[in-house]
Amino acid sequence: MPAVRLGHVGAVGVHHLTARQAEVLRLLARGWTDAQIADELFLSRRTVHAHLREIFRKLGVSHRSAATRYAIEHGLA
Numbered sequence: 001m002p003a004v005r006l007g008h009v010g011a012v013g014v015h016h017l018t019a020r021q022a023e024v025l026r027l028l029a030r031g032w033t034d035a036q037i038a039d040e041l042f043l044s045r046r047t048v049h050a051h052l053r054e055i056f057r058k059l060g061v062s063h064r065s066a067a068t069r070y071a072i073e074h075g076l077a
Contacts, residue, residue, distance in 0.1 A: 017058060022076065024051045029068045029077035 017025065020041075027037045034048045041048070052067075061067050071077040 017055060021051050021055050021058075024048060025055050025067060025071050026076055028052065028055075028064060029071035031068075 023041060024037055027040060032040070034045050034052070037043070038045045038048045043051075052064075055067060056062060059067055059070050061070065068077070
């Protein structure tokens with residue numbers, strides 16, 4: 001899946017999210033639960049959780065609220 005360049009994160013450098021990860025992040029930022037995201041994107045909850053882990057790693061955050069804040073600040077929500 002192609003990566004979507006989303007910007008610069010501190011000293012870590014530029015990070016990339018796949019199109020699917022960007023979709024998951026957008027829904028997360030709208031307040032959707034893992035189950036809702038899974039149903040909407042025809043994924044298992046386990047797959048959504050795996051996407052979220054990778055998103056958090058790429059963004060350098062450790063929880064949903066920080067990822068949501070990032071998405072809002074960068075116009076992804």
